[in-house]
Each structure stands twice: as C-alpha cells, then as structure tokens.
Amino acid sequence: LYYSQGRYSEAEPLYIQALALTRQLLGEEHPDVASSLNNLALLYYSQGRYSEAEPLYIQALALTRQLLGEEHPDVASSLNNLALLYYSQGRYSEAEPLYIQALALTRQLLGEEHPDVASSLNNLALLYYSQGRYSEAEPLYIQALALRRQLLGEEHPSVATSLNNLAVLYDSQDRYSETEPLYIQALALRRKLLGEEHPDVATSLNNLAYLYYSQGRYSEAEPLFIQALDIFERQLGVNHPNTVTTDNNLAYLRDRLD
Template sequence: MVDESRIPAPEAAPYVPEDDEVRARVQAMTALGASSRDGGDYPLAESRLRAALTLAEAAFGDDSVEIAAPCNELGMTLRYAGRFEEAAALYDRVREVLERRLGPGHPELASVYHNLGGLAHARGDLSAAEPAARRAVTIRERALGADHPATAADRGALAAVVLALGRHDEAAESLRAVLTVFERTYGPGHHEVAVVLHNLGTAEYAAGRVEDAAGSLARSLSIKEKVLGADHPELAATLCNLARIRQEAGDLDGATALYRRAEGVLRGVVAAGHPTLLLCRQALSHLQSARRSAGSASE
C-alpha cells in the first residue's frame, strides 16, 4: 500500500528519490486508481490517476514512457464516465509518446489501439473503430501469439465493432472463439467471460436468435453481479439489453424494472449525456407512454 504521507510538501527539505522509487510510486498510484475505476468509483479513480500522471510528468517529463500507464488508465476512466473528448486526447497522447519512444510496432501499443478502437466504437465512429481494433490484434498476435488471452481480448473488442457494422454472424463466431479461450484461461465465472457473453448475446439478438441472446445476457449479468456487485455501473448495458428483450416480448413491467435499475446504477456516476443513460431515460419515457395508452384503451 502506498504511504502518500511520504510525498514531501512544497516547503519541505529537498527530496530527490531514485528513479526506480518514483516509478514504483507511479505504478502503485496508477494501480490504485484503476482499482477504484473497476470498483465503479469514477471520480475517485480520476483523482488518483491524475495524481499519478502529475507525479510521472514531474519526475520524468511530459513525453516520457512513464506517463503512458497513468495516462492510458485515466483515458479509460473518462471513457467509462462518458467524457469521450477528454479520453480521446489522452489516448492520442499515449500513442504519440509510445510510437516516438518505442516504435510503431511495439507491443505496448496494442493496448492503446484496443482502447482507441473501443472509444471510437462508443462514439459511433465505426470507420475509425475497425482499423484501430485490427491494429491492436495485429500487434498483439505478433508479440504473444494467436491463442494468448490478451490477443483474444483484442479479438473480442474487434468483434464488438464488427457487430456494430452489421456483420452479426462473423462477430458471433469470433466471440465464441474468444469465450472458449477465456473460460479455459480464467474459469467460467470471470469478469472477462461476462464481457464476452454480453457481446455474444448482443450478436445473437441481432441475428434473430432471441432465446440464445437472453441466455447469454442473463449469464453475463449474473457473473457481473457476483464479481462487481449489484450497483456497479458496468451492469447498465447488460440490463438495457435484457430490458429490450422483455419489452419486445410484451413484458412492460419487467422491461421497466430493468431500465430503472440500469438508470439507477448510472445516475450520478457518468456524464449527463452518456449514451446508455440517455437510452435508459428515453426507454422509460416510451414505456410510460405505452402503459398510459394501454390503460386508456382498456377503459
């Protein structure tokens, strides 16, 4: 655990720790911030990661390799919070630093391209999302091999983009292969398995296999609840997809309950314009109108 009281105040006597000590401190602060994000506390994660980034910049310079990890993790945090422009600037900064310092094909860049693809996907810019996601797969596969779980994770991110582009069967086939790797590597109850199941359920739904989709999404939700807790903001997307299935089956009460829960886990955590939060509120408004119309028709 990092003892932050050891960081000297401005008026303290000069203190110049060895570079390795500062690197360790930056790494620990970055890990702590990432842990806060994974726990769903985006404001605390942002604060901790900004502190790590500031320390890295002060110790090693604005364009040092050492700024890459806190900068990348901060970008992920802001993306999850719906602050896409800020996240994009951070990812681009990391990419530029790593390409200049390590070379354009260095394995460290795979994670950056993975995140750039995911951000472009979240923003709806699929023309930028697919090449970035493919670049991540190419770099990672060259470094680690086709069957490595990190390569599988990149393939899963690419499959999500392919799904959004309407190539449902291609996406589903790729996601099943990723699921096999993750279940073998991590076990059936791991968070990464839940993420793949969510995307697989989305692909199955888009291909018209609604029953299969409901099963994959329900399993994803169950794993996320056990791993992340019942109020984690990451549950929202899966809740929304399950709600849509309920709504189209005519179960307006069930759909309303799921959308309300999704809206609840996002409220106050993500930006007001976050697309999933807006989707929840629009769906709830539509369902309320539908229920009023149904009530009037029955009178």
C-alpha cells in the same frame, strides 16, 4: 481500484496527481507517462467525456511508439484504446484499421492463447456488429468467449462481457431463445464479481429488460429498467449516454403500458 468499482469521481484526482508526479519525476518521455495518460483517458472515456479522452490517447500512442518501438504489446493496447474511442463515437472507418493492427500485433507478440487476443477479437467483433456485419462478428465473439473461458476461468468479468456481447448479437437477429440465457448468465456473473452498484450490472439489467420489452413481456422488463436507470444515474450521472438510453427505454415501455 476506484475506476474498477465505477467510483469515477474518486479515481480522477488520483489519476491526475499520478500523471503530474510522473511527468515531474521522470520527464515527458518515459513509458510511465504514457501509462498515466492512458489511464486518465480511459477514465474520461468511461464517463463519456470523449473529447477529453482523445488527445490523451493520441499522446499515449505516439509516446509508446517512440519509446518502445512499433512491435510492443503497449502499442497494441494503445491502438485498441484509440479504436474503442472512435468506435464509441461512430467513427467506424477510423476504428477498423486500428483494431485490425492491434489484433495482428497482439497475436504476433503474445501468441494465439492470450487474454489480450480475446479482447482484440471481441473489439473487432463489436465493430462489425455495429455496422450490421453480423456474420463476420459472430465467429469472432465465439472465439473470444471460448478463449476467455479457457484462460481466465468461468468466473471472470471478461467472460461476462463476452456472454453479454454474444447475446446482444443474437438479440439483434431476433434469436431470442439463444439470447435470454446468455443475458441471465452475464447479469448473474457481473452481480457476483462486481457488486450490485457497478455500471456493467446496469448494462446487463438494461439489456435483459430490453429483450423482455421486445417480446412484449412488459411486467418483467419494467423493474429491470428502473434498477438499471437508478445505478446509471448514481454512478455515471444523468447526462451519460448509457443513462439517457435507459431513460428512453423506460419511457418507451411506459408509453406502451398507458
């Protein structure tokens, strides 16, 4: 619950206690230990503490494979999580085969119409986007968005994520008229579902601000950058990559205004 609200400092000691207790009561070789390792790793990942997250993700994947076999949804989840970590570090060649395995396994085990398939499509699209492989990313993003709307309804955080990601892709191609309405929808949905103080709201504010900045709409961009930076600093700290990026964006904008 605390993790989902972006209250990471409150979540961490609870995750650590849960992991220790699970190990003590169930032993090292139990699926619940793998789940606890994964949860703690996800928290560290979300805080940009990648070097702490990686060994936990690797342990969780190995344990899940050992206990549940290769063909299990939890194996697909672990593959996806480790791939996301590698992706976030720019280790694209290590991330891609893991994402492809995760997508294939998820489709095989859960069928085409499952939220986890949408997540896998989204993640692989994000990797392609980051490599400039836009024509490969776009159809995957569109499939993921359609599937999430169909399965989860219009008002779900994952729909907001898909809207945002598709907007980022269009933004990178200077398709601004297609970008803006998607960013605005994503921001409104995140505010409604997650509250004003959530890091994802800050991400949406930053993205919309950067779009306005790119179009020379500086007076519209500046207050959004300021709001985003304030949320990131309070929720993630001043050294988190997202905070640093937004701080730099605001500095660039102010240089233009001087």
